[in-house]
Amino acid sequence: MATTDSAAGTPGQQEQYDTGRAVLLATVAALGGFLFGFDTAVINGAVTAIRDEFGMGAGLTGFAVSSALLGCAAGAWAAGRLADRQGRIKVMLLSALLFTVSAIGSGLAVGPWDLIAWRLVGGLGIGAASVIAPAYIAEISPASIRGRLGSLQQLAIVLGIFVALLTDYFLATAAGGAAEDLWLGFEAWRWMFASAAVPAVAYGVLALQIPESPRYLVSRGEDADARSVLGQILRTGIDERLREIKRTVSTEARSSIKDLRGPVLGFLPIVWVGIALSLFQQFVGINVIFYYSSTLWRSVGFSEDDALLQTVITSVTNIVVTLVAISIIDKVGRRVLLLVGSAGMVVSLGLLAVTFATARVVDGEPVLDGTAGVVALVAANLFVVFFGASWGPVVWVLLGEMFNNRIRASALGLAAAAQWVGNFLISTTFPALAAVGLSLAYGLYTAFALLSFFFVLRFVRETKGKELEDME
Numbered sequence: 001m002a003t004t005d006s007a008a009g010t011p012g013q014q015e016q017y018d019t020g021r022a023v024l025l026a027t028v029a030a031l032g033g034f035l036f037g038f039d040t041a042v043i044n045g046a047v048t049a050i051r052d053e054f055g056m057g058a059g060l061t062g063f064a065v066s067s068a069l070l071g072c073a074a075g076a077w078a079a080g081r082l083a084d085r086q087g088r089i090k091v092m093l094l095s096a097l098l099f100t101v102s103a104i105g106s107g108l109a110v111g112p113w114d115l116i117a118w119r120l121v122g123g124l125g126i127g128a129a130s131v132i133a134p135a136y137i138a139e140i141s142p143a144s145i146r147g148r149l150g151s152l153q154q155l156a157i158v159l160g161i162f163v164a165l166l167t168d169y170f171l172a173t174a175a176g177g178a179a180e181d182l183w184l185g186f187e188a189w190r191w192m193f194a195s196a197a198v199p200a201v202a203y204g205v206l207a208l209q210i211p212e213s214p215r216y217l218v219s220r221g222e223d224a225d226a227r228s229v230l231g232q233i234l235r236t237g238i239d240e241r242l243r244e245i246k247r248t249v250s251t252e253a254r255s256s257i258k259d260l261r262g263p264v265l266g267f268l269p270i271v272w273v274g275i276a277l278s279l280f281q282q283f284v285g286i287n288v289i290f291y292y293s294s295t296l297w298r299s300v301g302f303s304e305d306d307a308l309l310q311t312v313i314t315s316v317t318n319i320v321v322t323l324v325a326i327s328i329i330d331k332v333g334r335r336v337l338l339l340v341g342s343a344g345m346v347v348s349l350g351l352l353a354v355t356f357a358t359a360r361v362v363d364g365e366p367v368l369d370g371t372a373g374v375v376a377l378v379a380a381n382l383f384v385v386f387f388g389a390s391w392g393p394v395v396w397v398l399l400g401e402m403f404n405n406r407i408r409a410s411a412l413g414l415a416a417a418a419q420w421v422g423n424f425l426i427s428t429t430f431p432a433l434a435a436v437g438l439s440l441a442y443g444l445y446t447a448f449a450l451l452s453f454f455f456v457l458r459f460v461r462e463t464k465g466k467e468l469e470d471m472e
Contacts, residue, residue: 016235017142025233026149028210029136030156031203032092032129033396035099037160038196039068039126040287041315042168046189053187054112066427067116071123072130073420079128080135080413088136088213091128096204098125100197107186107194122196127420129203131413134400138408139213140233147329150397155326158318158388160199165312167195218245267414268407273459274399274415280452281395282422284345285445286387288430314384321388334394335462341390342453348386349446351379357439391452395419401463 043065051061075095083091102122109115133153141149175181175188182188217226223242230238267275329337355376359368368376403411433441 016237017145017233018235019145022141022145022149022233023152025140025210026137026152027156028203028206029088029092029133030152031199031206032095032126032133033153033156034160034163034199035095035129035196035203036072036126037157037162038164038199039099039122039160041161041164042192042196043068046168046192049187049189050109050112050115053189054115056112060112063428064112064116064119066424068119068123068126069420069424069427071120072127073123073417073424075124075127076131076416076420077127077413078124079131079416080410082128083132083135083216083413084219084410087216088132088139089207089210091132092136092207093204095125095129095132096200096207098122098128099200100204103194103196103200106196107190107192109190109193123420125200127416130419131416134396135408135412136213138397138400139215140229142233145330146401147334147397148326150400151322151326151329151393153396153400154388154393155319155322158315158322158392162312162315162319163199164196165315168192169312171195214242215245218242268411270403271407271411271414274402274411275418276455277395277398277460278415278419279422280448280455281391282419282426283445283448284349284387284391284452285426285430285441285448286384286392287423287427288441288445314381317381318384318388318392321385322393325389325393329394329397333462334398335456335460337390337394338456338460339453341386341394342449342456344386345383345391345449346446346453348379348383349442349449351375352383353439353442353446355379356437356442398460398463402461 047061047065050056050064056064075098079091079095082094099122102118102125105118105121106115109118130153133156134150137150137153138146171182171188171191180188182191211229211232212225214226214229217223217229223246226245227238227242230241234241325337355368355372359372399412399415400408430441433444
């Protein structure tokens with residue numbers, strides 16, 4: 001389907017592009033986000049079973065769960081440089097291979113340490129995919145719909161979480177419990193891990209069907225191939241776009257500035273902005289909300305089955321608000337969405353902190369009575385709404401487009417690595433914070449949400465409608 005739209009930043013000119021083709025290419029690239037979401041959620045259904053199977057204590061269990069995040073950080077950092085040398089598609093294929101091997105290996109694990117090793121392998125693949133998806137999407141997208149296409153990364157993540165939850169529920173129900181035998185003499189929790197191989201293989205097969213990034217092709221001197229790729233998406237202005245890409249690539253080749261080095265603590269200022277955006281996205285505690293949601297609902301009075309249902313409903317809510325963000329990001333802009341999201345998170349997280357600070361404590365656990373329970377439920381879901389409509393998708397969009405062509409892949413890799421490290425820190429410190437008091441944990445996340453508002457106000461520039469070749 002060919003669509004005509006005005007390219008922002010080029011008054012008087014009309015940009016014609018094939019919306020369907022652009023969406024298809026972006027969707028395939030975004031499947032890397034689906035793998036991340038699937039892996040995050042699928043292990044939640046297996047945690048208790050693997051803990052009992054291998055006789056692990058709380059510390060080792062926590063590390064087994066979060067160890068993949070360390071692999072993600074390493075994979076993200078390495079992927080940027082590898083993508084500049086070998087291309088975006090080859091890194092997608094490598095990610096699919098690593099995740100497939102990890103899924104099968106985790107399902108066949110015989111002890112905690114080989115499980116951790118397989119989780120680290122999978123983390124390498126997920127980290128690499130998290131870098132390549134936004135970079136590739138930004139480089140093949142028309143400027144006027146780049147925000148919507150970039151948001152597909154976050155949509156894929158939340159869909160991956162939802163599908164994994166359903167998969168866990170189906171497998172556990174079929175076996176009568178995650179620790180019970182299911183098929184071929186293997187327990188259900190092993191099939192939960194192995195099921196991740198299905199989307200991983202699909203990702204690899206589909207990656208073989210899409211073309212290489214035109215900007216990478218130009219950097220390799222393959223101008224004819226780059227023009228052919230642009231012609232699959234653009235209906236007008238192909239030669240002009242190719243000339244702009246060649247101009248920036250030529251300029252960058254003569255630049256004396258190497259990689260990401262700069263005057264601010266060793267990095268360029270824009271690189272630090274990307275790192276900070278990634279850390280704030282994690283430090284507001286979004287993953288803790290999902291990890292703790294089942295316990296939160298039960299503390300309000302829900303049964304175990306109803307608590308699981310509430311968790312699924314929360315994941316559906318996340319999908320819906322991500323779709324809302326996709327529909328408005330190219331109209332409203334990235335900066336406004338981040339500011340509104342930060343303000344909403346301050347209010348909702350603050351309500352959670354106050355609610356738990358004033359809750360009755362029975363046997364060391366907070367008990368939310370009457371109105372307090374309702375307030376906590378509403379606040380937790382509002383937090384998911386504000387995050388899902390802003391910081392969830394917008395950060396991935398910005399990371400894919402805010403850097404200039406010379407440093408995009410490497411800078412995105414560093415920022416994504418910081419995001420995984422932030423995820424690991426928040427996930428591993430929450431139990432200790434919660435032991436002191438949930439009000440302390442949510443109070444800390446509220447403070448980070450407040451800081452994120454002022455950070456965006458001061459340092460984040462609007463990129464809506466700008467061509468990648470115009471990024472400074």
